[in-house]
Amino acid sequence: MSDRLPGFSTLAVHAGAQPDPTTGARATPIYQTTSFVFNDADHAASLFGLQAFGNIYTRIGNPTNAVLEERVAALEGGTAALAVASGHAAQVVVLQQLLQPGDEFIAARKLYGGSINQFAHAFKSFGWNVVWADPDDIASFERAVTPRTKAIFIESIANPAGSITDIEAISTVARKAGVPMIVDNTLASPYLIRPIDHGADIVVHSLTKFLGGHGNSLGGIIVDAGTFDWSAGGKYPMLSEPRPEYHGIRLQETFGNFAFAIACRVLGLRDLGPALSPFNAFMILTGIETLPLRMQKHCDNAKAVAEFLAGHPAVSAVNYAGLASDKYNQLARKYAPKGAGAVFTFRLKGGYDAGVSLVSKLQLFSHLANVGDTRSLVIHPASTTHSQLDDAAKIKSGAGPDVVRLSIGIEDKEDLIADLEQALGA
Amino acid sequence: MNHDAYPDNYIRSILNSVKSIAMVGASPVNVRPSYFAFKYLAQRGYDMIPVNPGHVGKDLLGKPFVASLRDIGRPVDMIDIFRNSSHIMPVVEEALTLDPLPKVIWMQLGARDDAAAEKAEAAGIKVVMNRCPKIEYGRLSSEISWMGVNSRTLSSKRPPAPTQGMRLSLNRMSVGGGDTAASDRAAKNKSEQS
Numbered sequence: 001m002s003d004r005l006p007g008f009s010t011l012a013v014h015a016g017a018q019p020d021p022t023t024g025a026r027a028t029p030i031y032q033t034t035s036f037v038f039n040d041a042d043h044a045a046s047l048f049g050l051q052a053f054g055n056i057y058t059r060i061g062n063p064t065n066a067v068l069e070e071r072v073a074a075l076e077g078g079t080a081a082l083a084v085a086s087g088h089a090a091q092v093v094v095l096q097q098l099l100q101p102g103d104e105f106i107a108a109r110k111l112y113g114g115s116i117n118q119f120a121h122a123f124k125s126f127g128w129n130v131v132w133a134d135p136d137d138i139a140s141f142e143r144a145v146t147p148r149t150k151a152i153f154i155e156s157i158a159n160p161a162g163s164i165t166d167i168e169a170i171s172t173v174a175r176k177a178g179v180p181m182i183v184d185n186t187l188a189s190p191y192l193i194r195p196i197d198h199g200a201d202i203v204v205h206s207l208t209k210f211l212g213g214h215g216n217s218l219g220g221i222i223v224d225a226g227t228f229d230w231s232a233g234g235k236y237p238m239l240s241e242p243r244p245e246y247h248g249i250r251l252q253e254t255f256g257n258f259a260f261a262i263a264c265r266v267l268g269l270r271d272l273g274p275a276l277s278p279f280n281a282f283m284i285l286t287g288i289e290t291l292p293l294r295m296q297k298h299c300d301n302a303k304a305v306a307e308f309l310a311g312h313p314a315v316s317a318v319n320y321a322g323l324a325s326d327k328y329n330q331l332a333r334k335y336a337p338k339g340a341g342a343v344f345t346f347r348l349k350g351g352y353d354a355g356v357s358l359v360s361k362l363q364l365f366s367h368l369a370n371v372g373d374t375r376s377l378v379i380h381p382a383s384t385t386h387s388q389l390d391d392a393a394k395i396k397s398g399a400g401p402d403v404v405r406l407s408i409g410i411e412d413k414e415d416l417i418a419d420l421e422q423a424l425g426a
Numbered sequence: 427m428n429h430d431a432y433p434d435n436y437i438r439s440i441l442n443s444v445k446s447i448a449m450v451g452a453s454p455v456n457v458r459p460s461y462f463a464f465k466y467l468a469q470r471g472y473d474m475i476p477v478n479p480g481h482v483g484k485d486l487l488g489k490p491f492v493a494s495l496r497d498i499g500r501p502v503d504m505i506d507i508f509r510n511s512s513h514i515m516p517v518v519e520e521a522l523t524l525d526p527l528p529k530v531i532w533m534q535l536g537a538r539d540d541a542a543a544e545k546a547e548a549a550g551i552k553v554v555m556n557r558c559p560k561i562e563y564g565r566l567s568s569e570i571s572w573m574g575v576n577s578r579t580l581s582s583k584r585p586p587a588p589t590q591g592m593r594l595s596l597n598r599m600s601v602g603g604g605d606t607a608a609s610d611r612a613a614k615n616k617s618e619q620s
Contacts, residue, residue, distance in 0.1 A: 022587050262573065
């Protein structure tokens, strides 16, 4: 047995999967079952007591989902992972392990709009208080730290404009504060950025986007980097203290550097319940097998489209970190040298009306509220997702009336450019 | 041996070769990590010997407790120490008086004593620190994958259908990186903090 290190594409195809012992099936079977038979009473007790590795009930674990979990853990360079029903479910499960009512977490102001809503409203009702900081101003994170701070949350490539976050700089703040840094790596995928290599302690994804990649299945995942000492300072009792749910087991002591993933499974997923369907896990696994191929094509297409738009007379500005002139280009070269992702925004000289007109004239781009599909997608935030805000608020959130967001697919770039050209031209 | 990052082949060769394991600090309390590991290793076919002076006269899953390593009265291949780092040295010193010497001294997750390791290695004993043999066996066999853990191994072979109590093959292709690199960073962070 050699200790040779396989490459990313090999892991994308193989990690976590092996032929089925019973049937020899080479593709990962869809274990579409709620529950699993115990060998005997002792086996059942061992599983319920977390003493043995195995399956009990699909809300806690499922063999198809387990392949997905190990594969993403391997691609991100983490110790373990937990798949859940959506990216939003991943965030609630992660923070449930870290925060008690009255605690705080610091979040980057530039986030997916759904995350901003979840943090500002749903989590507030749990007593988890978000404190916003500006990812372009690292000192704003330092200033936000208080004794009640339990975590820092950022996106590696941030919504909506595809800006690049200085992950290492913010991880220094997190280490100094003695709290874990959580990185939402959805828009980058581990093909472009592996946040654990830059100091992340926990990585979350909406699998719905580039990892699944085909716009057909919702899913989310939590990756444990295995880097954080949960026992220090007694700040994280879900991990460091005896758990009454399991007759006094201390999870960190028992599970070492994958204790956080276990806590998410046996305390979070078990009790909150957002389990991923094994069918969705299968669809997402199939998507991940081609992640390196797709992601490179997404990025190459996005760069070509951004360059085209930057030279078009109807366009006043393009925000794409892959362009040499972009303010995030240095960070993109450091963190995402293979490509700056495929989600970005641009502004139209014709303002709101030009945005509405563009969306209605496009023939290949689909007008919808998702990103990270094989298909190219477009949305005009001012007339859709952000339509309830006044103009000042729209501009502040990067969704001014003249802003259009694209998620570039894996079609032929010439066809995408031709579609934009005809829609912008007339 | 670099005790920050063990090659999989090192761990694999130990778990494939040892047959008897004396567990120092084995607990009869069924939520303690030592109980988990003792039970699992016994189920995977290792000849387990519980060592704990506080429980002499009782047994652990049918195996009688002994008070000390010298009381085992027969050769053992591996000593697995479930004690805090500060209690490792006396156990290693006692192990070095055994005849024949054990082949391996293993210190549990969280336990590390570099001076004790050096002594044992000078006597030709292989040492593993800050690891759990249950986790490593589960990882190298990929059984731990049921829990979403990154086994850091790959295999395109069809494994036998698992039955209760069987030994599992540990001969899978190893994948470097992963939690080795992450653990190294964690250890480094920890030592910088202290």
